[in-house]
Amino acid sequence: MNILNNPFLNKGTAFTTQEREKLGLTGALPAKVQTLQEQADQAYGQFKSKSNQLEQRQFLMTIFNTNRTLFYYLMGQHIVEFMPVVYDPVIAESIEQYSEIFTRPQEAAFISVDDQDHIEESLKNAADGRDIRLIVVTDAEGILGMGDWGVNGVDIAVGKLMVYTAAAGIDPAQVLPVSLDAGTNNEKLLNDPLYLGNRHERIYGEKYHTMVDKFVAAVEKLFPESLLHFEDFGRSNAAVILEKYQDKILTFNDDIQGTGIISLAGVLGAMNISKEKITDQIFLTFGAGTAGVGIANMLFDELVREGLSEEEAKKHFYLVDKQGLLFEDTEGLTPGQKDFVRQRSEFENADELTNLEAVVKAVHPTVMIGTSTQPGTFTESIVKEMAAHTKRPVIFPLSNPTRLAEAKAEDLLKWTDGRALVATGIPAGDIEYNGVTYNIGQANNALVYPGVGFGAIAAKAKVLNEKMLADAAHALGGIVDPDQPGAAVLPPVSKLQEFSETVAQVVAQSAIDQGLAQVTDAKKAVADMKWEPKY
Template sequence: MGDVNVPRFPAALSTPSLNRGVGFTHEERRRLGLTGRLPSAVLTLEQQAERVWRQLQTMATDLGRNLLLEQLHYRHELLYFKMLTDHLPELMPVVYTPTVGEAIQRFSDEYRGQRGLFLSIDQPEDVGPAFETLGQGPDDIDLIVCTDAEAILGIGDWGVGGIQIAVGKLALYTAGGGIDPRRTLAVSLDVGTDNEQLLQDPFYLGVRHGRRRGEEYDKFIDHYIETAHQMFPRALLHFEDFGPANARKILQKYGSKYCVFNDDVQGTGAVVVAAVDGGTEANGTRFRDQRIIVFGAGTAGIGVADQIRDAIVADGATIEQAESQIWAIDKQGLLFDDMADLRDFQVPYAKNRRELGVAPGERVGLLEAIKLASPTVLLGSSAVSGAFTQEVVEAMTACCERPMIFPLSNPTSRMEAMPVDIVQWSKGKALIATGSPAAPVEYNGVTYTIGQANNVLVFPGIGLGVIISGARLLTQGMLHAAAKAIALLANPKDPGDSLLPDVCDLRSTSAAVAEAVYEAAVADGVATRTHDNVKQAIQDTMWWPTYD
C-alpha cells in the first residue's frame, strides 16, 4: 500500500479568528480554497447567530449550553462573540459564574481542545518557548489573564481545569469592554493540585502531584511574570483565583513594578466602593463618615476593606481614622490585635479589647459587634447563608436611618440574607446590593431594584482604560476613579433605585469606566499614551464582532 496523502484543511476554516463558516461568500470561498467545503447557502452573521441561539434554546442544561459555546469559541470566534455581545445578560451565567464552575470540574472529561497556554511548574524552562509559539510581537498582546486555580470561585482547587476561568474572564473583557480577543491570552499556571479527586482520576490532564508551595512556587511565578512582561511589555497582567496568601503577595511584590491586577482583591473592592458611594448619595451622607463591618475577613473581604479605607482617605480622612472605622469579623468573631492567628492583611483592622471594654479571650459575634461599632454599612463576604438574621437587620436600622446591607457571597444559596427579607425586616429602609442576581422586591407600593455588585461592571472598563492610556502601572487612583464612574452611572435618587448600573448596558458602563481610568492614569503620571478626544479613542479601540 502506497503513501497516503492527507487532505489539507483550509486555514480559513481551522483558524478561529478567521473562520466565518457559511458566512463566507462564494467569491471568498473560491479565493481561499474553500470550494466545495461548505454548504451552498451564504448566511449573514446575524442569521448564523440566530441559528446558534435556537440551538441553545433546545438544550436542557446550562452546562450543555456552556459546552456548545465553548466549541463555537474554539471554532468560530466572531460568531461566539456575536452571541455574547447580543445576549450578554442571558449568556453571562452560562459562560462565566455559576456554570463555569461545573465546566471546570468536568474539564478533563469534556476536553476537546482549549484556547490559551498551559505552563507547568515541572518544566519552567518551557515558559519562554511557550510564549514564542504564539508568534506575536511585543505590541501584539494587550491583556493576559492567568490562574493557578487554587481558589476557583466557591469550589476550591481544580488544577489545570482552571484555564476555563481565565478564558471566561477574557470573554467578558471582550463582550463587555470591547477588548480585541486577538490581543488577549489565557494562561494556566499548573503547579499541581491538592484535590485528591483529580489526582486519582486516570483522565486528569494536569501535572499529577500535590500543589507546590514555598520557594519553588515563588520562583515559578516570578519566572512567568518576568517572561510575560519581557515578551509583552504593554500587557495588563491579570491574576485570577489565586489563593489568599499568594494573591496579596503577588500584588505587593509587583504592583509598583508592572501593570498587574487581581480582580478578586481589587475588582471586588472597586465595585463595592461604587455601591457604598451610591448609598451615600441615596442617604445624603459623606463617604468619610461611614462605619463599616466586613463579615468575612478573607482575601475578598479585606480586599474590599482596603478599597473602602482608601476611598475614606480620598474623602479627607487619615489612614488611621479610616482603618478605625472598619471592623472585620472572621470565624473567630470580631478581630482583635491580641489574636495569635491574625493574617498580616487583617492586622490594620484588628481592634483593641481594652478600648472597647472587651475581656481577654471573649468572642464578639456579629450582633455584639454592631452594638459596639454602630455601623452604617454591613458587608457580607462569608458564604454563611442566613448570617444576616432579622435581629441583625433590625440592629442595623437602629444604628442609622438608612443602613447599607450588602450580602455579597455567591452563589445565591450562600448569601448572608435574601433581599426580600432585608427589605421587610428593615421596613424598606435598607439600601441593598448583592453578589448574586436578585429579583426586584415589592414593599408598601415601592419596587426595590436590587443592584448586583458584579465585578463585570468594573474589570472590562479597567482593562480598556489601561489599554488606551498605555498605563505602566495600575494605581489606586485609577481603581478609585473606576469605582466613582460606576457610582455616577447609577445615581440613586428615589426610594427603590438601584445603587449600581445594570449589566444590560455594559458596553456604555465600560466606556465610562475606561475614560475615568484613563484620566486617572494621566493624572498619576503612569500613562504612556494621550488622546485629544478620549471618548473617540475609546470608541475607536472597542472591538465589535462583524464581518465588515
C-alpha cells in the same frame, strides 16, 4: 481548511462565494451564504433549546471555539441572559467538570511548576504569533467561593476574558488565558483518574515564587504592552504577588482590587441614595480573606481622600473572620489583616466577640459586606439588629456562586421594611415589596474590571494605581439614579457595554493626568482600540 479551524478568522457559512474560491473552500461549506445576523438567529434558537444552563454554556463554548466573531456578536445581543451562563454562576459547574468535559484548550497557556524551563516557550506557543495585550492568569487556589480547583480553574481565566471582550471590546485575538499549575490540595481531583493537571499536592514557597517570577519575566519579554491580570490566587500568595509587581509593571488583581472597586462604587451609590456621608459610616467586613481585605483597603483610601487622617479612618473598620472580630493578638493574621485589627481594650466583652451576631451588637455597623462564602450567615436577627441602629443599612452579601451567598436580597428588604440598600454578588431580579419595585445592583467585578483594564491598555499606562481605581469607582457609583424609588446602588448589567466605555475613558484620562500614559487623548485611545464583532 486551516481557516475554518481558526476561531479568530473563521466565518463559517458567512464566507462569500468569492472568499470561498480564493481560500480553497469551494465545496467545503453548504451553498447558502449566511449573514452574521442569520447565523446569530440560528445559534440563539439552538441555545434556547438546551434543557439547562450548563448545556447552554457548553453550546456557547462550541461557538466560541470555532468562531469568535459570531460568539461575541451573539453575546452582545443577549448580554444579560448570557453573562450568568458564560461566567458566574454557571462557570462554577463548568470548572468542577472541566477535566470530564474537556474538548479544547481555548488558546490557553498551561505552565507547570514542575517544568519551569519551558515557561517562555509555553506562552509563545499558545500566543501563536498574536499581538497579546491582555493576560488573565490563575493558579486556581481560590476559585470563586469554591476553593482549590487546580488546572480546572483555567476556565475562570477564559471566562474573565470573555467578559473583557463582551463588555469593553478588547480584541479576542489579543488576549491570553494562563493556568499556573502548582498542583492541588483538592483530594477529589487528586483521586480523579480523568484529572488533567499535576497530580500532587500544591507547591508553596521558593519553588512556587520562582515559577511566578519566571512567568512575569517571560510576559514582559514577549508581550511588553500587555496588562497582567491575576485571578483567584490563594490568600497566602495573592497580596504578596500584587505588592511585588504593582509598581513595576501594568498589573491588576481582580479579587483584591476589582472587588474593592465594585464595593466602593456600590457604597458611593448607596450614599447618593441615602444622602449620607461615607465618612460617617461604620464598616463591617465579614470574611477577611483576599477580597475582604481588598474591600477594606479601597474604602479606607476613600475615607482618607475625603479628609480623615489614617488613624481616624482605621477606626471605621471592623474585620470579622472565622475567629470572630480580628484583634491585634489573633493568631494567624495575614499582613493585610494586621492593618485593620482592633484592640481588646476597646471592648468590655472582647472575649465574647467570636461570631458575627455578637460583633454586630457591639459595633452597630452601618455598612456590612460579606465575602465569607458562608451561606445564610446574614440572619434575620443580625440584620434587624443592624437596622435598629441606622436609617438605611447598606448590606452587600457578595459571596458566590448562589449557594454560598450570605443572604437573599428579598429577605434583606423584608427584614428591614424596605430600608436596606442591597447589592448581591450574583444576579438578582427586581423585587416587589410594599408597592415599590426594588432594583437590586449586582456587585460583580464584571461591572468594573473590563473598563478598568481596557482603559489602562488603551492609554498604554505604565502602572495601574490606586488613583485610577478610585476614579473608576466614582465613575460607576455616579451612574445610578438616586431619586428613583427602589433604585439600585449600581447600574444594571444591561448597560454593561455602555458604562464599561465610560470607565475605560475615566481610567485612561486618570493615567494621562498623572503622567503615566503614552497617549494624550483618552476618548480617542479608547475608541481606536475598541474591537467590534463583524465580518
